[in-house]
């Protein structure tokens with residue numbers, strides 16, 4: 001299986017010895033690291049790990065929202081096509097229309113209004129929201145709000161997409177639909193993506209690579225490459241190799257949670273396995 005990456009080029013994201021602590025003195029929490037990670041151009045990299053191990057912290061460091069306490073992160077994205085983040089709570093603005101939300105990043109980039117509207121409408125079309133351009137987010141379902149967040153992030157044509165459990169609040173059916181949509185879009189645009197999830201199924205469906213983190217402070221303890229060719233379709237979920245990899249990842253995480261003791265919570269998910 002070949003990941004849809006460009007070989008021989010410098011990594012799009014390069015993290016070296018990244019650590020982060022929060023608080024001071026006896027209240028200090030060592031949240032992350034030291035962590036090393038390279039994410040290649042066009043790669044879709046999923047991160048799984050016990051709850052509280054520092055996944056979101058790492059993503060926020062890559063996004064430039066949190067400073068690392070030690071080490072460094074290099075993100076190679078141009079000013080015209082920056083990194084875009086989709087946070088857990090979608091981060092859409094309730095006082096703006098759907099169209100204005102999707103156009104938001106383009107307004108920040110000072111793209112002229114007509115062009116920005118055109119691009120925003122194009123993404124609304126692609127994500128099935130064309131009829132809701134003038135609606136306000138409060139009138140939308142959770143899945144539609146999530147689509148708005150995806151459309152807003154993709155409208156700036158980011159070179160790097162950072163996603164923090166974007167589908168966590170959705171029901172299983174909608175989650176599957178949006179996974180497939182995200183997969184299709186990222187494959188078509190060859191966007192580099194770093195995706196944090198608690199769901200092993202989601203990680204295998206979407207990832208060229210699944211990185212497993214230790215309990216807090218999170219470090220990389222394993223990585224696996226789902227053995228499925230691209231373009232992938234949702235049908236891969238029924239392949240025996242899919243279930244085998246899901247079980248393998250589950251065992252890795254279970255062992256890590258046991259090693260770390262009761263302080264670390266197991267991930268949710270594998271069908272047929274305890275959560």
Ligand SMILES: Nc1ncnc2c1ncn2[C@@H]1O[C@H](COP(=O)(O)OP(=O)(O)OP(=O)(O)O)[C@@H](O)[C@H]1O
Nearest residue numbers: 022023029031050051052053054055056057058216
């Ligand atoms: N701003 C903060 N101030 C203090 N502690 C923080 C802060 N942000 C994160 N932490 C702590 O750092 C640790 C890692 O948190 P983080 O949210 O990165 O974990 P996570 O792996 O994303 O967790 P989950 O899977 O449950 O979402 C946790 O112990 C958390 O309480």
